[in-house]
Amino acid sequence: MKQKLSVASRILVAFSSGALIAVFFLPAWRIDLFAPQYPEGLTMNIWINGLSGDVDIINGLNHYIGMKHITVDMFPEFKFLPFVVGFYMLLGLLVAVTGKRKFLFIYLVLTAIGGLLAMLDFYRWGYNYGHNLDPKAAIQVPGLSYQPPLIGHKRILNFDSYSFPDAGGWIVIGAAILAFGVWFAEWYHHHKLEKKQK
Amino acid sequence: MKHYHLKSCIPLVIALVGLLWIPGCKPKGTQSAVSGNAASKVYVAPGKYDEFYNFVSGGFSGQMSVYGLPSGRLFRVIPVFSVDPEKGWGYSEETKPMLNTSHGFVPWDDLHHIALSVTGSEHDGRWAFGNANNTPRIARIDLKTFRTAEIIEIPNSAGNHSSPFITENSEYVVAGTRFSVPLGDKLDVPINTYKENFKGTVSFIGVDKTSGDMSIAFQILLPGINFDLARAGKGRSAGWFFFSCYNSEKANTLLEVNASQKDKDFIMAVNWKKAEAYAKAGKGVKKAVTYAHNKYDDAKHSATSTMMNEVLMLDPKDCPDMVYFMPCPKSPHGCDTDPTGEYIVGSGKLAAVIPVFSFAKIEAAIAAKNYDGEYDGIPVLKYEAVLHGEVKKPGLGPLHTEFDDKGNAYTSFFVSSEIVKWNVKTLEVIDRVPTYYSIGHLCVPGGPTKKPWGKYVIAYNKITKDRYLPTGPELTQSAQIYDISGEKMKLLLDFPTIGEPHYAEAIPADLIMKNSRKIFKIEENKNPYAALGDNNAKVERKGNEIHVYMTSIRSHFTPDNIEGVKLGETVYFHVTNLEQDWDVPHGFAVKGANNAELLIMPGETQTLKWTPEKVGVYPMYCTDFCSALHQEMQGYIRVSPGGANVPLTFSTGKTAPAATEKKDTTAKPN
Numbered sequence: 001m002k003q004k005l006s007v008a009s010r011i012l013v014a015f016s017s018g019a020l021i022a023v024f025f026l027p028a029w030r031i032d033l034f035a036p037q038y039p040e041g042l043t044m045n046i047w048i049n050g051l052s053g054d055v056d057i058i059n060g061l062n063h064y065i066g067m068k069h070i071t072v073d074m075f076p077e078f079k080f081l082p083f084v085v086g087f088y089m090l091l092g093l094l095v096a097v098t099g100k101r102k103f104l105f106i107y108l109v110l111t112a113i114g115g116l117l118a119m120l121d122f123y124r125w126g127y128n129y130g131h132n133l134d135p136k137a138a139i140q141v142p143g144l145s146y147q148p149p150l151i152g153h154k155r156i157l158n159f160d161s162y163s164f165p166d167a168g169g170w171i172v173i174g175a176a177i178l179a180f181g182v183w184f185a186e187w188y189h190h191h192k193l194e195k196k197q198k
Numbered sequence: 199m200k201h202y203h204l205k206s207c208i209p210l211v212i213a214l215v216g217l218l219w220i221p222g223c224k225p226k227g228t229q230s231a232v233s234g235n236a237a238s239k240v241y242v243a244p245g246k247y248d249e250f251y252n253f254v255s256g257g258f259s260g261q262m263s264v265y266g267l268p269s270g271r272l273f274r275v276i277p278v279f280s281v282d283p284e285k286g287w288g289y290s291e292e293t294k295p296m297l298n299t300s301h302g303f304v305p306w307d308d309l310h311h312i313a314l315s316v317t318g319s320e321h322d323g324r325w326a327f328g329n330a331n332n333t334p335r336i337a338r339i340d341l342k343t344f345r346t347a348e349i350i351e352i353p354n355s356a357g358n359h360s361s362p363f364i365t366e367n368s369e370y371v372v373a374g375t376r377f378s379v380p381l382g383d384k385l386d387v388p389i390n391t392y393k394e395n396f397k398g399t400v401s402f403i404g405v406d407k408t409s410g411d412m413s414i415a416f417q418i419l420l421p422g423i424n425f426d427l428a429r430a431g432k433g434r435s436a437g438w439f440f441f442s443c444y445n446s447e448k449a450n451t452l453l454e455v456n457a458s459q460k461d462k463d464f465i466m467a468v469n470w471k472k473a474e475a476y477a478k479a480g481k482g483v484k485k486a487v488t489y490a491h492n493k494y495d496d497a498k499h500s501a502t503s504t505m506m507n508e509v510l511m512l513d514p515k516d517c518p519d520m521v522y523f524m525p526c527p528k529s530p531h532g533c534d535t536d537p538t539g540e541y542i543v544g545s546g547k548l549a550a551v552i553p554v555f556s557f558a559k560i561e562a563a564i565a566a567k568n569y570d571g572e573y574d575g576i577p578v579l580k581y582e583a584v585l586h587g588e589v590k591k592p593g594l595g596p597l598h599t600e601f602d603d604k605g606n607a608y609t610s611f612f613v614s615s616e617i618v619k620w621n622v623k624t625l626e627v628i629d630r631v632p633t634y635y636s637i638g639h640l641c642v643p644g645g646p647t648k649k650p651w652g653k654y655v656i657a658y659n660k661i662t663k664d665r666y667l668p669t670g671p672e673l674t675q676s677a678q679i680y681d682i683s684g685e686k687m688k689l690l691l692d693f694p695t696i697g698e699p700h701y702a703e704a705i706p707a708d709l710i711m712k713n714s715r716k717i718f719k720i721e722e723n724k725n726p727y728a729a730l731g732d733n734n735a736k737v738e739r740k741g742n743e744i745h746v747y748m749t750s751i752r753s754h755f756t757p758d759n760i761e762g763v764k765l766g767e768t769v770y771f772h773v774t775n776l777e778q779d780w781d782v783p784h785g786f787a788v789k790g791a792n793n794a795e796l797l798i799m800p801g802e803t804q805t806l807k808w809t810p811e812k813v814g815v816y817p818m819y820c821t822d823f824c825s826a827l828h829q830e831m832q833g834y835i836r837v838s839p840g841g842a843n844v845p846l847t848f849s850t851g852k853t854a855p856a857a858t859e860k861k862d863t864t865a866k867p868n
Contacts, residue, residue: 064826
């Protein structure tokens with residue numbers, strides 16, 4: 001296997017890592033809540049460095065079931081996530097500049113691990129919020145927890161909650177797919193060459 | 199004798215009973231007036247929106263109501279001139295100044311007419327104006343909040359009926375006095391000296407282009423007659439205002455006879471551009487008067503009332519070419535200008551014809567000084583010279599006229615209880631439909647503007663008799679909506695109204711709904727008594743006043759336990775609704791309060807004044823079903839005897855308030 005990536009691949013990797021800049025300007029994830037009283041829906045947007053949307057209203061409603069108040073400073077992630085994304089962008093650029101196949105491999109492995117860790121962390125917070133409830137809460141349903149769905153839909157009391165990537169998140173996913181695609185294309189191209197040489 | 203008398207009656211009784219059996223001796227019922235597909239034309243499916251907002255005056259209710267068209271569904275009653283305990287209007291400390299006048303606090307009035315703001319004689323959806331007929335005032339309603347933003351009193355006026363009609367770019371709303379009265383210093387005069395001592399005025403109230411703030415620009419001093427209704431010109435006639443006048447006989451008693459003697463009264467034409475120029479040129483005289491100007495501030499969430507003491511009076515004697523009279527048959531009521539501004543329709547309540555005046559002819563008659571003498575020094579134009587023509591045999595008791603977008607006019611007839619459609623140019627009657635019963639005003643969406651939408655005409659009726667299930671002696675008034683998209687008018691729907699509807703206007707929903715406010719931002723709340731957050735809630739003693747800075751959020755008040763109030767003290771509950779979510783008002787009520795509740799919108803602060811008169815523990819609670827735990831949204835306030843030693847304390851969520859003595863007068867949270 002040749003050690004250098006093709007020029008096209010290097011441009012694509014540069015583009016893919018460059019696209020990560022989107023999460024500095026667009027929210028990465030969103031949770032939407034719909035209820036009979038909220039036909040227009042309540043939205044919480046999760047950024048890499050904070051929260052936006054109807055957080056105060058959601059907190060106001062959550063106090064009935066004894067959920068903790070959601071505030072930005074409770075999440076250490078918001079402090080270091082921008083640096084993590086910056087690191088990935090630099091790494092991607094390094095891949096593009098050097099064109100080293102090995103670096104691309106490392107980049108992809110780290111991307112996979114990063115994505116997995118992010119979802120794990122998100123799940124952990126969701127679990128924590130959904131289960132650690134104030135024992136004096138007004139509404140207590142035995143056996144019921146209020147953990148939001150990791151991804152997809154879940155019915156929580158009168159709310160239909162939806163958890164999906166937001167615009168920034170979709171761009172990250174697209175960028176990751178592109179990077180993996182580059183790897184696959186390189187592999188496929190190489191494979192065919194080897195066959196021909198045989 | 200008696201016996202004989204009875205006997206002779208028997209055949210007569212039999213004959214009368216027999217008459218009862220004669221069938222069909224009655225006019226046809228009203229059911230036949232509705233055609234098959236009427237229901238589908240007014241059916242607005244659940245969750246769907248109406249096409250038009252209909253702003254309907256509440257008449258003697260003093261309020262303005264908002265309906266949807268074509269469904270006829272009632273959305274809101276906007277408190278304007280009358281107190282409304284349901285909304286705390288006129289009861290909360292913040293709203294009381296809105297009802298202040300030179301006569302003090304006036305808790306009721308009679309709102310007759312609506313004028314929606316216009317730009318270029320087309321609706322712009324910014325403000326609705328309404329008049330107070332009894333204690334002369336004009337109110338401006340902000341259509342972002344659907345609340346009364348401003349009320350200005352009109353001095354030198356009595357019975358502000360000819361109001362609040364509006365000029366083409368909302369430069370002015372007008373106020374013509376219905377009663378002429380003695381003015382100035384000579385107020386205590388015999389009533390029968392009417393002819394010498396009584397005067398009329400019309401006022402032009404300037405409206406600020408951006409804020410909408412009103413101020414009386416000038417008044418015009420006029421003969422002692424009665425001003426009834428008015429309309430501004432449009433297009434070429436936009437610089438003019440037309441007022442209908444009755445009682446040119448100058449009667450001061452039994453007007454139904456004495457003011458109906460003359461064959462013709464007047465429509466008064468005022469060149470307001472010229473009047474404005476005269477006012478600017480210093481032709482007016484400043485008169486000492488007293489009137490209140492009340493404004494509501496959406497940031498402070500409170501009103502202020504300012505007493506004004508001067509008004510600029512223009513006398514037509516010093517201002518030539520400003521005012522003219524046009525003879526108009528028999529006590530004209532309605533005075534309406536068509537969408538082009540060329541035609542002015544006068545409706546003599548007792549006249550057999552509808553005269554239509556031509557603006558081009560008015561201009562020509564003025565230029566040629568084609569006068570028919572003077573009335574109190576004001577030139578009277580020759581009837582024939584200014585007349586476009588008369589609608590012959592239109593009906594009985596013509597009152598008001600609205601217009602569609604196809605050159606047709608729709609005139610209401612009180613006596614013959616019908617709407618008559620006629621062509622403005624040809625003056626030919628096209629169609630007539632009955633109303634149930636005795637229509638007063640009528641409304642075509644955009645009808646008074648340059649751009650009528652001409653889809654419906656709505657009749658506002660005075661009498662409903664057999665139209666609805668009976669409710670004792672007092673029956674509802676009603677509106678009826680007719681489809682006017684075709685040649686023939688078709689009755690679609692009846693709907694009951696609040697109070698007594700007089701004039702109404704309708705406007706496409708999209709001109710208003712996009713601007714409708716959802717909440718007040720808590721960070722913009724500048725009420726001096728606001729508690730912006732639970733942590734800022736407190737109770738303070740100032741002399742013999744207790745000020746409670748209270749917050750409300752689903753589903754608790756902070757504080758909700760208050761002790762240390764003494765008999766003889768007055769408690770002010772300043773309640774701030776901390777919600778920032780649409781449609782989550784909180785209410786507040788305390789037992790025994792001699793006023794009303796508060797209804798506090800998200801982000802707003804309102805104050806209830808309460809002077810307890812007995813020792814005890816008083817409950818207080820949220821009155822607006824705010825949440826699943828609304829019923830739990832409650833608290834207590836303890837009132838001790840005058841000399842009691844109970845320290846002033848407050849708390850929320852503490853079961854045992856520490857009743858420690860405190861030296862300073864400000865209470866500390868437990």
